[in-house]
Amino acid sequence: MSEQVGVVTWISGPVVRARGSRYVGMLELVEVGEDRLVGEVIGLNGDIITVQVYEETSGMKPGAPVYGTGLPLSVELGPGLLKSIFDGVQRPLPLIEIESGSFIGRGMRLAPLYRKDRWKFNPTAKVGDVVSRSAIIGTVMETETFEHRIMVPADLFGTLTWVAPAGDYTIEDPIAKLKVGNEEKVLTMLQRWPVRRPRPYMTRMRGTTPLITGQRVLDTFFPVSKGGAAGIPGPFGSGKTVTQHSIAKWADAQVIVYIGCGERGNEMTEVLQEFPHLVDPRSGRPLMERTVLIANTSNMPVAAREASIYTGITIAEYYRDMGYHVALMADSTSRWAEALREVSGRLEEMPAEEGYPAYLAGRLAEFYERAGYVETMNDHIGSVTIVGAVSPPGGDFSEPVTQHTKRFIRCFWALDKSLSSARHFPSINWLDSYSEYLDDVADWWQEKVGKDWLKMRNHAMELLSEESRLSQIVKLVGPDALPDEERLVLETSRLLREGFLQQNAMDKVDAFSTIQKQIRMLELILYFHERGLRIVKHGAPISLIHNLPIVDTLIRMKSVVPNEELEKMDDIQKQIDDQMSQLDVEYR
Amino acid sequence: MSDVIVQSGQEVVGVSRITGPIMIVEGAANVSYDEVVEIRDGQGNLRRGRVLEVGEKTCVVQVFAGSTGLSIDGTRVRFLGDTLRIPVAEEMLGRVFDGLGNPLDGGPQPLTDHFADVNGQPINPTARIYPRDYIQTGISAIDGLNTLLRGQKLPIFSGAGMPHDQLAAQIVRQATLGAPTDVPSTEAEQFAIVFAAMGVKHDVANFFRRSFTDSGALTRVAMFLNLADDPPVERLVTPRAALTLAEYLAYEKGMHVLVVLTDMTNYCEALRQISNIRGEVPSRKGYPGYLYSDLASMYERTGRIRTSEGSITQIPILTMPSDDITHPVPDLTGYITEGQITLGRELDHSGVYPPIAVLPSLSRLMKDGIGQGRTRGDHPRWGAQLYAAYAHMQDVRSLASVIGEEELGEVDQKYLKFGRAFEKEFINQSPTENRTIEQTLTIGWRLLSMLPKDELTRVSLDELKQYYQGEDAKH
Numbered sequence A: 001m002s003e004q005v006g007v008v009t010w011i012s013g014p015v016v017r018a019r020g021s022r023y024v025g026m027l028e029l030v031e032v033g034e035d036r037l038v039g040e041v042i043g044l045n046g047d048i049i050t051v052q053v054y055e056e057t058s059g060m061k062p063g064a065p066v067y068g069t070g071l072p073l074s075v076e077l078g079p080g081l082l083k084s085i086f087d088g089v090q091r092p093l094p095l096i097e098i099e100s101g102s103f104i105g106r107g108m109r110l111a112p113l114y115r116k117d118r119w120k121f122n123p124t125a126k127v128g129d130v131v132s133r134s135a136i137i138g139t140v141m142e143t144e145t146f147e148h149r150i151m152v153p154a155d156l157f158g159t160l161t162w163v164a165p166a167g168d169y170t171i172e173d174p175i176a177k178l179k180v181g182n183e184e185k186v187l188t189m190l191q192r193w194p195v196r197r198p199r200p201y202m203t204r205m206r207g208t209t210p211l212i213t214g215q216r217v218l219d220t221f222f223p224v225s226k227g228g229a230a231g232i233p234g235p236f237g238s239g240k241t242v243t244q245h246s247i248a249k250w251a252d253a254q255v256i257v258y259i260g261c262g263e264r265g266n267e268m269t270e271v272l273q274e275f276p277h278l279v280d281p282r283s284g285r286p287l288m289e290r291t292v293l294i295a296n297t298s299n300m301p302v303a304a305r306e307a308s309i310y311t312g313i314t315i316a317e318y319y320r321d322m323g324y325h326v327a328l329m330a331d332s333t334s335r336w337a338e339a340l341r342e343v344s345g346r347l348e349e350m351p352a353e354e355g356y357p358a359y360l361a362g363r364l365a366e367f368y369e370r371a372g373y374v375e376t377m378n379d380h381i382g383s384v385t386i387v388g389a390v391s392p393p394g395g396d397f398s399e400p401v402t403q404h405t406k407r408f409i410r411c412f413w414a415l416d417k418s419l420s421s422a423r424h425f426p427s428i429n430w431l432d433s434y435s436e437y438l439d440d441v442a443d444w445w446q447e448k449v450g451k452d453w454l455k456m457r458n459h460a461m462e463l464l465s466e467e468s469r470l471s472q473i474v475k476l477v478g479p480d481a482l483p484d485e486e487r488l489v490l491e492t493s494r495l496l497r498e499g500f501l502q503q504n505a506m507d508k509v510d511a512f513s514t515i516q517k518q519i520r521m522l523e524l525i526l527y528f529h530e531r532g533l534r535i536v537k538h539g540a541p542i543s544l545i546h547n548l549p550i551v552d553t554l555i556r557m558k559s560v561v562p563n564e565e566l567e568k569m570d571d572i573q574k575q576i577d578d579q580m581s582q583l584d585v586e587y588r
Numbered sequence B: 001m002s003d004v005i006v007q008s009g010q011e012v013v014g015v016s017r018i019t020g021p022i023m024i025v026e027g028a029a030n031v032s033y034d035e036v037v038e039i040r041d042g043q044g045n046l047r048r049g050r051v052l053e054v055g056e057k058t059c060v061v062q063v064f065a066g067s068t069g070l071s072i073d074g075t076r077v078r079f080l081g082d083t084l085r086i087p088v089a090e091e092m093l094g095r096v097f098d099g100l101g102n103p104l105d106g107g108p109q110p111l112t113d114h115f116a117d118v119n120g121q122p123i124n125p126t127a128r129i130y131p132r133d134y135i136q137t138g139i140s141a142i143d144g145l146n147t148l149l150r151g152q153k154l155p156i157f158s159g160a161g162m163p164h165d166q167l168a169a170q171i172v173r174q175a176t177l178g179a180p181t182d183v184p185s186t187e188a189e190q191f192a193i194v195f196a197a198m199g200v201k202h203d204v205a206n207f208f209r210r211s212f213t214d215s216g217a218l219t220r221v222a223m224f225l226n227l228a229d230d231p232p233v234e235r236l237v238t239p240r241a242a243l244t245l246a247e248y249l250a251y252e253k254g255m256h257v258l259v260v261l262t263d264m265t266n267y268c269e270a271l272r273q274i275s276n277i278r279g280e281v282p283s284r285k286g287y288p289g290y291l292y293s294d295l296a297s298m299y300e301r302t303g304r305i306r307t308s309e310g311s312i313t314q315i316p317i318l319t320m321p322s323d324d325i326t327h328p329v330p331d332l333t334g335y336i337t338e339g340q341i342t343l344g345r346e347l348d349h350s351g352v353y354p355p356i357a358v359l360p361s362l363s364r365l366m367k368d369g370i371g372q373g374r375t376r377g378d379h380p381r382w383g384a385q386l387y388a389a390y391a392h393m394q395d396v397r398s399l400a401s402v403i404g405e406e407e408l409g410e411v412d413q414k415y416l417k418f419g420r421a422f423e424k425e426f427i428n429q430s431p432t433e434n435r436t437i438e439q440t441l442t443i444g445w446r447l448l449s450m451l452p453k454d455e456l457t458r459v460s461l462d463e464l465k466q467y468y469q470g471e472d473a474k475h
């Protein structure tokens, strides 16, 4: 299936040049050397083929053969993706471990999806059906609760001439035959799709449902809609990974694709060891059962890191096409951009900013464009939401990756070193962050909680901006110089910051808040402010309000009141009433 | 792993250009990428190098010892047919080697047929064990607030003239597997130590050697020394040689290994030098775009794997040029390592040892190694509270510097007192003082008790009841 197409002439790290056939295609997958290391054609010039190799090239020599495959870099799609962990070019890491031990060896050719498992196929189409691209022809329970919808490949359509009866099949067994023109194609549950080509859908729609993450600062203040794209830039140690992990754990998506792109090995191990033991609050099943992990850590080959983003997004689109809501996390897109830069540098391309190739912005745009809320080819609604971490050098947001990313996302969660140093987590700066989805999702909130979320949210934001202005003054003259009404703003803002925005990912009760809890917490803090304001206006000194026991209660309620016991919030409201009424009476 | 180190290869004359430590060799056939070469100068002296880039007729060779004394006509190059390997053996503990792994102590070559590739191979994430066992260093600012775990990579970010060496030596001297206070302590396990020096002064190497000798650890230490007057290019190999031995000891011999690498800034400068000579497109401050990946290829060689009892814990030391934490070396390091111990110039000036600036310090793995059954149940929230209080104190301190201390409110005055006591009694300790985690926690509670109770919102009400000893302890 693969014939020699060239001979290696030059090697520099992951970039190899060969002389050979003019029939090799751009982006074709090739195998290099006796070890048959997998690579991809990234340049053609006369008879010179430039290849980026997905494995370490130590020991390779000029004169080594290059074999063509005629295929572009593709991923395997089918039942068995969930619960898996792959490297950047979809090699199954657990099998690699069995083959080569604790350290990743070279030249390992392992099929991404396990061939021997049998899946209970349940046909939903019948002979004679005229089926379009991505039409659903059957289902398989991929986990106890997850229905994997078997689709006609996204580039085929025709008439079904045979459909397998219900029964147990491997992913390579025929399950249907499709007449395409004069040809009959055998369909299996296993299909392939080239990673650099977006999968087709019918129409793109405006997403009006937020992706609920359980993170208060995100859901309430800076929501991303399902099908939207968010960027999360921050210097090291500011909380990108913890935030991404929290979203992967708690977001109300049906499938999570988590890409560890050029980051730490231990962080992937953490997910692998933790997710099977955490229960998805919605399905009641282990979180791992809705998760696909792509791990191309910082010490793994850099060209495969470049590919990892595409591998992940293609898998996400595949589940979207079944009619599911998928959330994709990429930690970190900066490492992917650096992989581009490294390969570009070895090609001696003309650099643009900071050594990055001029096509950086284009690549970022292509990636984020693959997010979307769509009507699928088979009339379902599905979405891919992208949350990309950005790691700006020195925490400086003016660098190229952050700047270009900002052009293609509509939700910006700016992490702030000074907040994380003070252990305010998640250290998302409420003044620098923004979401352009606020209006899109407002109706959804109204419908779900029956309250004017946007109004409350905006009121809280006003208080926080006011606080920021006032604290400039406080820094110069101390708080005592401010009138009590303004000091109440400081007091309420502290409640908002410590009691609402700060959320401890390591605390069982606090790690995840339902929208009901979020809105109730916000409501109580604003209610405190409203009552307090009345009293202060009547001349009560701020110190009296500051010393009320309710202040402590409001700060602690996030970790004291579980999601399931929100009636306790009524009790807190009553405490506000009781304590404030006393002051009310005194200062009427 | 191959047990052949030297294959007789072809010897060629064909050096066409020499620029700094980089040599272009023409006319050699059958050369492989990353291969080791042996270079013979006109006098017959040998030195080693490595192939950085190879084409059909030419290749680029990096000469570890530099090119001084090499001439275009008189130089011969032999290609050895393998990547760079060093011998690895348990008996290397107690020995001193140069930056390429050759004995420096007058002793023989280690007797072994086990030669390992200095580049190592990436650990498969599925094969790792997530670190959970804490190491007690006896230093409050570390054990209490930036806990170090077995299998963690935790660098010291320092600056010229600060006591990073003393601190690292104290950690090495005092490190024991911390026994949870509520579990009977196991026999104290001792770490094997692999020490790599890159471009540091003789004094520094001697200081560490003395420190290892004094604590009786010398027989458990292997030292790889590339000092300030040694060839800079060699230091690109030094940490890799050290880590190669560490991996052997940890993963094949089941030992717990502590690796100290100093100074990573010198390493990075050597890398920059090579990159610049090759005319590569620089990213920031002239460092190559692949500096991140290059550092990761060393830092990620830390951890634990399921098939071995052993572990590798890394403490790289780096000096931040102009104390600038956003400089590419600390910045990229911080992006890879699992936190950082940052030393502060102001604390150092005010005589605090160790001058650990707690706010910019972090141990990312701490959360998984502390708390009930590990250190003590209150530890996580106690830590969060100390951090929060100290961070607030910094704001108060800057306000006080503007409006004067007397103008501060009563509570803020307490914060100021707390801050001073925190620096003097918690962070500050003697270089020989080895505190238990109990002692550290107790000091912390005593300091928190200087603040009004209702300021302490990070700890639980139960914990307040149990540990708070301040004025309003009653209500």
Ligand SMILES: Nc1ncnc2c1ncn2[C@@H]1O[C@H](COP(=O)(O)OP(=O)(O)O)[C@@H](O)[C@H]1O
Residues within 6 Å of the ligand: A234, A235, A236, A237, A238, A239, A240, A241, A242, A243, A425, A426, A427, A503, A504, A505, A506, B362, B363, B364, B365, B367
């Ligand atoms: N929501 C959170 N709750 C508690 N701690 C957090 C939270 N977010 C971050 N942290 C702390 O900050 C550290 C660094 O966070 P991390 O996500 O690893 O940073 P980054 O990926 O930006 O380098 C974590 O190890 C943890 O101690």
Ligand SMILES: [Mg+2]
Residues within 6 Å of the ligand: A240, A241, A242, A263, A331
């Ligand atoms: Mg991270």
